[in-house]
Amino acid sequence: DRKEQALLFLNRRGYHTTILCTGCEEPLTCRDCDIPMTFYKAPGHLLCHYCGRTSAPPARCPACGHTCIRFTGFGTELVEHAARSLFPHARVARMDSEAMKARDAHVDLFSKIRSREIDILVGTQMAAKGLDFPGITLIGVVAADTSLLIPDFRSAERTFQLVTQVAGRSGRGAKEGRVLVQTYSPDHYAYQAALGHDYEGFAEKELVHRREARYPPFGxxxxxxxxxxxxxxxxxxxxxxxxxxxxxxxxxxxxxxxxxxxxxxxxxxxxxxxxxxxxxxxxxxxxxxxxxxxxxxxxxxxxxxxxxxxxxxx
Ligand SMILES: [Zn+2]
Ligand SMILES: [Zn+2]
Known part of the structure; x- marks a missing residue:
């Protein structure tokens, strides 16, 4: 009603991100990579994000032959659908590498956001990068823990950077902005520091862990x-x-x-x-x-x- 804009941020593409056999509980992975296949609703196929291989959704589990396959997990495509059905009057757009395949697609979208022809933007890191939309006053970081749980010693740092970057995006204009982070660990220092724009606070805590494990910059x-x-x-x-x-x-x-x-x-x-x-x-x-x-x-x-x-x- 306030004619302001919202950004829903999620660093996971596709509709369903896990295709699980209910018989053997095994997720369906790419034939050539040990990577779960992602289901895309628009073309109706499965895609491997590493090698680009596509395949039709299987009628039965390739491992055990069971016919009951469950599609779970969500990516930007599903969030876009959810936003459309929850807010039928809102104009929703999606910005990720799948949706932005066409040449200059991002330029078109950029100008639509500027001219307030888009109410809700759903996007991956692509949407968080480099753009500056003064009309976006509400940011939702959906399933933020996705990046925190990556088994890499830099995952807290990356999460901090991500949320800081996304949070820095709201309220660039005259209006006050709001950032909501969806997480199971709201007290994690990466989130606390990011929302407080507290780089030093983050560094202090992160460096304790790095020193203990002798990870860079201590080793x-x-x-x-x-x-x-x-x-x-x-x-x-x-x-x-x-x-x-x-x-x-x-x-x-x-x-x-x-x-x-x-x-x-x-x-x-x-x-x-x-x-x-x-x-x-x-x-x-x-x-x-x-x-x-x-x-x-x-x-x-x-x-x-x-x-x-x-x-x-x-
Ligand atoms: Zn199976
Ligand atoms: Zn693959």
């Missing part, structure tokens, strides 16, 4: 990813590398974690293992690599990727 990381189509060969090579570098690591005071399957254990048909080295000083890690020179070279069958100061542990 340096080196991640070796071993990948290939033959899982046994990948696992064996990982073991050999770990054995070869493990001794040297110990003598240099470096901690070795793994080898273990990466959180994303298979992407585009490649099985992935990783070994993570943690040192107090980056220069110690520099000394480590030459010790495994030969083992660390990639072959056609097995690729070895060396990542200094990795930005992702997935």
């Amino acid at each position: 340096s990381l080196l991640r070796i990813v071993i990948q290939g189509e033959d899982e046994k060969a990948v696992r064996e090579r990982s073991g050999v590398i770990a054995e070869a570098l493990g001794m040297g690591a110990a003598s240099l005071g470096i901690t070795m974690l793994g080898p273990s399957p990466c959180p994303l254990s298979r992407i585009k048909r490649l099985f992935r293992y990783h070994i993570v080295f943690r040192a107090d000083h980056g220069r110690d890690l520099e000394e480590l690599i030459p010790r495994g020179e030969r083992l660390l070279s990639s072959t056609k069958r097995i690729q070895v990727l060396i990542d200094r100061d990795p930005t992702s542990m997935m």
Whole structure:
């Protein structure tokens, strides 16, 4: 009624994000990646966000043959539908990489938001980036814990950045803005600090955890990813590398974690293992690599990727 605009933010695309067999309780994953397939209602198919493979929703579970398949979890497409049915008079638009496929689609949407032809915008990080809409005075961060629960030491920092960025978006104009965060952990310091625009408060708490675990900035990381189509060969090579570098690591005071399957254990048909080295000083890690020179070279069958100061542990 106030003719103001709302942004519903969710960093998950698609309609249903989990397709679960009720027989064996296994989620349906991509044939080539160890990634759950996402259901898109508009084209009516399943899509793998890693390799782009699409398939028809299965009539039966590929693992056990059970015919009762449950579609659960929600992404931006479902939130858009929900917003339309809850507010039938509102003009709703969605901004994510699926909806913005057409050339200049985001330019059109941008001008519609500016001219107040959109009441509710549902979007991913794409909507949070770089845009400045003075009419948006209500922001909802839907299922914010999605980013907090990612198994990566930077997940709290990313969540803090995300909520800070989104929160900074409301009320840029003359009107007062409001931010609502949907979470099971409202007291988590990442949310508390983000909503209070308290960067120092966040850093203080986060640094305690980082220091305890010797994660950056208190230590340096080196991640070796071993990948290939033959899982046994990948696992064996990982073991050999770990054995070869493990001794040297110990003598240099470096901690070795793994080898273990990466959180994303298979992407585009490649099985992935990783070994993570943690040192107090980056220069110690520099000394480590030459010790495994030969083992660390990639072959056609097995690729070895060396990542200094990795930005992702997935
Ligand atoms: Zn099944
Ligand atoms: Zn895939």
